[in-house]
Amino acid sequence: MGFEDMKTPETMTRRGVLRLGGGVAAGVVLSGCGKVRALWPRRGELKPFAVPGGEGIGPVAHVLNRLTWGAGPGDYERVRAMGGTEEEAAAAFVEEQLKPEMIEDDYARAACAPLEAIRQPVPELFEYKPAQLDDELTRRAVIRAVHSERQLYEVMVGFWSDHFNIDASKLDCQWFKCADDREVIRKHAMGSFREMLKASALSPAMLFYLDGRKNRKDGEADRPNENYARELLELHTMGVGGGYSQEDVMEAARCLTGWTVTGREVQFGIGRVYFDPRGHDDGRKVVLGVEIPAGGGAGDLDRLLDILMGHEATGRYVAEKLCRHFIADEPPVGAVKVVAEAFRASGGGIREMLRALFGSEEFGAARGVKIKRPFHFVVSALRATGSVTTAGGGVKRALRVMGHVPFHYPTPEGPAPEGSAWLATLLHRWDFAVKLTDGGIGCSRNEPEKLVRCAGGVGGLLGHCFGRRATEDELAAAGAVEDVVALALAAPAFQIY
Amino acid sequence: MKTIIAEERGPRPVLVNVFLRGGADGLHLVPPVGDDAYYRARPGLAVKAGEALRLTDFFGLHPDLGPLHGIYQAGELAVAHQCGTADETRSHFSAEDYVNHGGLEGGGWIGRFLHRTRDAGDGPLTAVSIGAGVSDALRGVAAVAMRSLEEFTIPDRDAALRGQLGAMYARAGGVLGAAGASTLRALERIEEVRKGGGVSGGVAEAGYGDDGFSGGLRLLARLIRARAGLRAATIELGGWDSHFAQTTLTSGLMPVLARGLAAFRKDLGGLMGEVHVVVTTEFGRRVAENVSAGTDHGRAGVCFAMGGGVRGGRVLSDWPKGGIGADILEGPGDLPVRLPLHHGLTSVLKRIRPEVSGEAVFPGLEAGELDW
Known part of the structure; x- marks a missing residue:
């Protein structure tokens, strides 16, 4: 579960939600059907507020954008007051947003509190109809994006949801995407890319979405299912021009054989992710020129991810994507370099990459171009x-x-x-x-x-x-x-x- | 704002590009039932010779594509097998890019074609993508995306709003300005089509399904019959990425494809002579099945052409004499491309506009044609 839910235990009752809702300035009430009906805007009644007045988009309006x-x-007024000059105010806002765990977010939490189904532990998710889960997932994404004070965090949640894209209408993803959203995306959105990568690799939703659960080797003639391995290299780490070959895709797929998950077909223990050594190809592999000796078993997964993390194409690709997202559709080379270096130095630290990005000259200059x-x-x-x-x-x-x-x-x-x-x-x-x-x-x-x-x-x-x-x-x-x-x-x- | 719409007279050919997103398996859609190597490579997945619908002595049609069989027999549908592009990445996105852009150049292949053959009568609905976004194949010309005529509107509460928006977008210039202008013009044209103007709402007995693919084709048929100025359209049917449980997955898709295309043809009736349909995909799939009763990304697949005077009732291929054994396969075990997709597309485009050259539409690729 992500830190944004910490004050709202999964077991929280309606009564608890009401108490919480009543305790904050902008409250919510629950209608009979359990849907939230908010009474006041995000931060209370509309009152006169200052607006940007520069000829072009200034530093504060830019970081708000x-x-x-x-x-x-009122956002411009609040952020402008954070520093003596526009630049100082903008820099202070960046630092504030880089520490979402320090930002109170009671209103958004209360507004999402009635969305109870998507907070259930994995097996219990299956007691709900996919339509309800889907409705709650969409609503949480919108409500948080609109009402959360941890705005950068929510922007990053959107970014990683695209990066580790899962279509929640495919097979058991209808249930498992709820868990992926909180335990992969929301949990790691401002944390460690390495940890998010592994969480994604072993996420029940991802094991269904890209068929990893069916990738096993039982007989000599069995050919691995390459689906996840290919996208892991192409979309999650190195990028399509990152320098891997078809051979690398096939070797990576071999590393991942044996990992699987239980789905709806079982009565008890739905969503159990486990390694089945009988389905693993335990021979020697070579990925991107690095040898993974025979007999690695379940450890092949971490070896593979380490090889990918250590390849310079991965840092560059993730940096490029971040710069495209935050700076311009054609990511500026200089900024990409700085962010890729932060990726390398921090071992995939997401905050470190963001701090480097927002500190770059290219970020400051690219106003209103997206x-x-x-x-x-x-x-x-x-x-x-x-x-x-x-x-x-x-x-x-x-x-x-x-x-x-x-x-x-x-x-x-x-x-x-x-x-x-x-x-x-x-x-x-x-x-x-x-x-x-x-x-x-x-x-x-x-x-x-x-x-x-x-x-x-x-x-x-x-x-x-x-x-x-x-x-x-x-x-x-x-x-x-x-x-x-x-x-x-x-x-x-x-x-x- | 008032746009003058010229009445269209005479035949106005329309290109309809159906894209099977995800990499449709040519060996499953049009199985080589006369090839023993095919059966050896696919012990679990191969289509049995007795179940396939006969196309030639060597090729069959998957029974789930049944509605297309009559069209083939009537000589209005042709198949190109071992068809594909030079993209060897086996990546969906790079392969799809290659297909849409018609090679490695910027712009889209249909966009370049329309640009070359532009005439003064071109209006806001020259190029349409069914769906939420415009296909990259249409890059280079003004194009709109729509899902239904009914959705394509804005409330008319404030009469001054449209005019002021028009002025603001005109001043904005660039891609935003262009998008604003074409959106406003398309809106006006569609309002005319929607109001009727002698246009029937579609042939009820055509047999469309109630799926989105049929719905999109029905909308295109309506625009074509309304003479709304349509020159090219794209529509997608996605979900062909059959790494796992291919039989189950494709048995849901093939009937949707076949029913939609057959209903579209029936709906348009005599107009099909000037409607040129091509069905493409980004790549075919691995010859051998994988461990999860599916197939991984491969190279050559199939392409269909329907209507527009195609010389149908034939399967074009350059099948290896000894079958598709390991000796002729490429890379990890894929069917090599023998019929370049852009040659097939060039032939279709030349039927629409004979003066168009393959070099102009597919720059950088070796020009050529397919005999269909």
Whole structure:
């Protein structure tokens, strides 16, 4: 279980949740059907807030853009106060967000508390229908992204969910993805890449998703199932041009033979991951030129992962992906080098890589050059409007029509990282912008007129949504429509960050 | 904003690219029932000669693809076996990239084709991808993604909103500006199609399934019959990555594929003469089955062409005389590519526009054609 759940034991009762909900400033109440209905915005009632006023996106607006799922009302003001200059304030916010365990997150925890099924231990997950688990998983992802104060952590959860992509509709992943989400992704999202890699390799969901559980050698003629081994090299560690061969894929698959998991077919002990020595190919292997002597048994897994961790392609590939995510679609070479070095020096320390990345010149310079993907657009619109969301039907429908429902990308490479690949969803973004501000997204409530007032008028609203002062043209466009908030969310400047 | 839509007259050929995502197993779809080596390599998975539908003396069609058999017999469906690309990575993503881009160049192969053959009448619905995103094969031309006509709309509460958005996106320029402009134009055109304008809602008795693949083909048929300006479309049917329990997995997919294509043809009737369907995948699969009753990533697979005057009722191949024994296999035991996929596609494109050259659409690849 991830640290964000520590204060909410899996056994917590409804009564306990109510107590917790009542004890925080922004409370929630439970309706009869057990769904959460929040009463107030993220940090209490909307009140007047300062907005960015620079001509371009400044340092504070930039870190809010990149380290969070989008700025909400008051976020700029709070972060700006963290330092004397914009730069100092931005740096202080980075440090704050690099230590999520120090950030109180009662509101998000309380908002997710009614999502009880996905917190069950593995065997008990199977007592629930997949549709309920799926609903809760999606809702937790959205609610946490919108309402958590540990924003960078939630951004990293999204990043690793893509990196170790699992389609939660495949076979027993319908149940096991819930465990993968908390015990692989959320547990290690800001920890050690090496530990996350091993947790993923032995995650019941991954053993199902990429067929690892069926990879065994019983007879001389048996050919290993290469599926997981290939993606381990291609997608999880070295990258497609990382310098491995088809031979390396086959050797890696041999190392992994014998690891398996019990699924629905057993009565007791579902989800038991174990090594079956009878199904293991215990001969000598050579992966990437490194010998793994015969007789290694279950230890072959760690030997293999160590070889991959030690190969320079892995640090570079993970660094490239992080830089693509946080800096630009074409990751700058200099930043990649610095982050790859942090990977090497720390043995895959995720915070160390992030600190190096955010400290790079390239990060500071690349403002407003990335295009939001649909999930990011939806969450940032909810945050910008100060919406209170239970992530119900309206939000899920929007994500579905844009092809970006979390945990449902069918193939292992995960959804395209570049925002430009998602521009065909523009119409659906406009649709969401209009519906969100006129009450058409029933599960997400906000007060558009009050928002405009609190932002200091139309100009302030645009500054808040765009992270910079609005241009004359933008002000004129806003002056010509009734739905100012919808226009701001649908505008080109809200599609970038 | 008002767009003038020219009435389309005369035949307007349409390319429909069906992509079987995940690496469909050509040896399972179109089994070489006359090859003993095939049966030796696949003791558990091979399609029995007696169960396959007869295509030629040597090749059969998997019985789950039954609805395609009549189309083949009518001479409107052709198969290219041992077909594939030069990509040897056996990586889904690199192989799919290679197929979509038509080689190692940037841009998409269909995008380059449309760019070369662009005419003044091209409108917002020239290129459409069924689904949430635009296929890379369409890169280089304005294209829209849609899942249904009904979903393709925004509420019309604030009359000024569209106009102001149009102006903002026009000023934004770049990829965002272009996406904004094409979205607004497509929206207007689709509203016209949706309002009817003499367009029927589809042939009920065509036999479409209630799955998304059939739904997408039905939408394409509607756009084609409405003469909405469609020149090329892409649609995917995913899930062919059969590492495990291949028989179970593909027995769910093959009927969806065959039923959808057969219904599409029936729906379009006489228009099928100008609708050119190609069915491709990123790679075929390993000849020998693996330990979990599946097959791993391989090289050559199959490609189908339907409609558009294809010389069908034939299986094109260059099958090795002694069968697919270990001596002729490549790498870890894969069927080598003998018929380049881009040659098959070039021949189809040349039927649409004879003046188009293979070099222009597939730069850097050796030009050639398939005899279909």
